[in-house]
Amino acid sequence: MVQRILERGEIESLDHTSIPRLRQPVRASVFADRAARLRQLAQDHPLSSYLLLMAALADAQQHALRDCALPGAEKGRIELSQAHGMPPLQATGWERAPGWRDILKALLAQLSSAPGLPPEAGQVIQSLEQRLTNHPEAIETQADALLAERENDVDAASAPFIMAALQVYWTSLAADFNAGDLPVVSPKGVCPLCGSLPVASIVRVGGQADGCRYLCCSLCSSEWHLVRVTCSHCDDTKSIAFHQIEDGPEGIKAESCDNCQTYRKIFYQEKVLNADAVADDLGSLTLDMLMGEAGYSRASGNPLLWQNEQTEES
Ligand SMILES: [Zn+2]
Numbered sequence: 001m002v003q004r005i006l007e008r009g010e011i012e013s014l015d016h017t018s019i020p021r022l023r024q025p026v027r028a029s030v031f032a033d034r035a036a037r038l039r040q041l042a043q044d045h046p047l048s049s050y051l052l053l054m055a056a057l058a059d060a061q062q063h064a065l066r067d068c069a070l071p072g073a074e075k076g077r078i079e080l081s082q083a084h085g086m087p088p089l090q091a092t093g094w095e096r097a098p099g100w101r102d103i104l105k106a107l108l109a110q111l112s113s114a115p116g117l118p119p120e121a122g123q124v125i126q127s128l129e130q131r132l133t134n135h136p137e138a139i140e141t142q143a144d145a146l147l148a149e150r151e152n153d154v155d156a157a158s159a160p161f162i163m164a165a166l167q168v169y170w171t172s173l174a175a176d177f178n179a180g181d182l183p184v185v186s187p188k189g190v191c192p193l194c195g196s197l198p199v200a201s202i203v204r205v206g207g208q209a210d211g212c213r214y215l216c217c218s219l220c221s222s223e224w225h226l227v228r229v230t231c232s233h234c235d236d237t238k239s240i241a242f243h244q245i246e247d248g249p250e251g252i253k254a255e256s257c258d259n260c261q262t263y264r265k266i267f268y269q270e271k272v273l274n275a276d277a278v279a280d281d282l283g284s285l286t287l288d289m290l291m292g293e294a295g296y297s298r299a300s301g302n303p304l305l306w307q308n309e310q311t312e313e314s
């Protein structure tokens with residue numbers, strides 16, 4: 001099957017006024033879909049045990065999201081964000097309801113009884129549970145570092161679990177958000193709802209979004225539209241190239257930009273109907289290695305995979 005590639009003129013001739021600007025997460029299924037995709041990717045995969053652990057984490061996230069009800073943005077905050085074109089659920093600086101740590105506690109409790117839990121993960125979970133009880137302020141500090149994407153302040157081992165709880169929190173806020181309240185103008189390059197960086201993008205099939213590319217938020221699970229063949233990091237349109245692994249899996253490319261020397265992955269739903277940005281990104285780390293060798297750096301990381309400087313140096 002030959003992939004249909006829209007030429008630039010063709011892309012520009014599409015009627016953008018009918019393209020939905022925002023796709024909000026579906027509370028009933030967002031993390032369950034991710035868990036299913038992670039399990040599918042884990043088959044015969046060199047990182048199988050890690051992907052299965054993340055699948056169990058996504059199951060726990062779905063469970064926690066179901067019972068999650070949180071106060072959203074107040075009217076004043078929405079008006080202010082509309083006036084200044086700022087994300088109404090801006091994650092950095094958000095006064096988190098302390099109950100978010102109960103979400104983390106619930107995730108850890110469900111995970112610790114997951115079948116086949118690797119012993120190292122069990123230790124990380126245990127130490128996180130102790131810190132939640134004895135040093136909740138340390139958990140808050142980690143959460144702040146994660147939301148601000150200050151990689152050097154992040155404890156890589158516990159980061160995926162804390163991040164998972166924050167994802168449940170913001171996904172709940174994003175699912176409840178009234179789309180009509182979205183500011184007309186949003187800052188470029190970040191999620192229009194929560195201001196976080198995208199993990200990757202997906203070209204969607206079906207309905208008004210058919211053939212359109214959406215950037216996928218690493219935190220609140222929302223997606224926002226960005227015209228294809230455009231750098232999602234610096235907005236350049238002139239030096240974009242697409243890379244894929246020869247004889248590699250279908251439906252995955254890296255969209256690189258020679259203006260800023262970065263790339264993000266792009267997944268094609270017409271090839272993989274249940275593609276999930278977070279899951280498929282974790283499942284295709286070989287492409288990251290090759291892009292690194294080609295001199296490009298990732299424009300942003302995966303919310304469930306963190307590296308510390310020390311780890312890289314050792
Ligand atoms: Zn977001």
Ligand SMILES: [Zn+2]
Pocket residue numbers: 231232233234235236257258259260261262
């Ligand atoms: Zn660029």
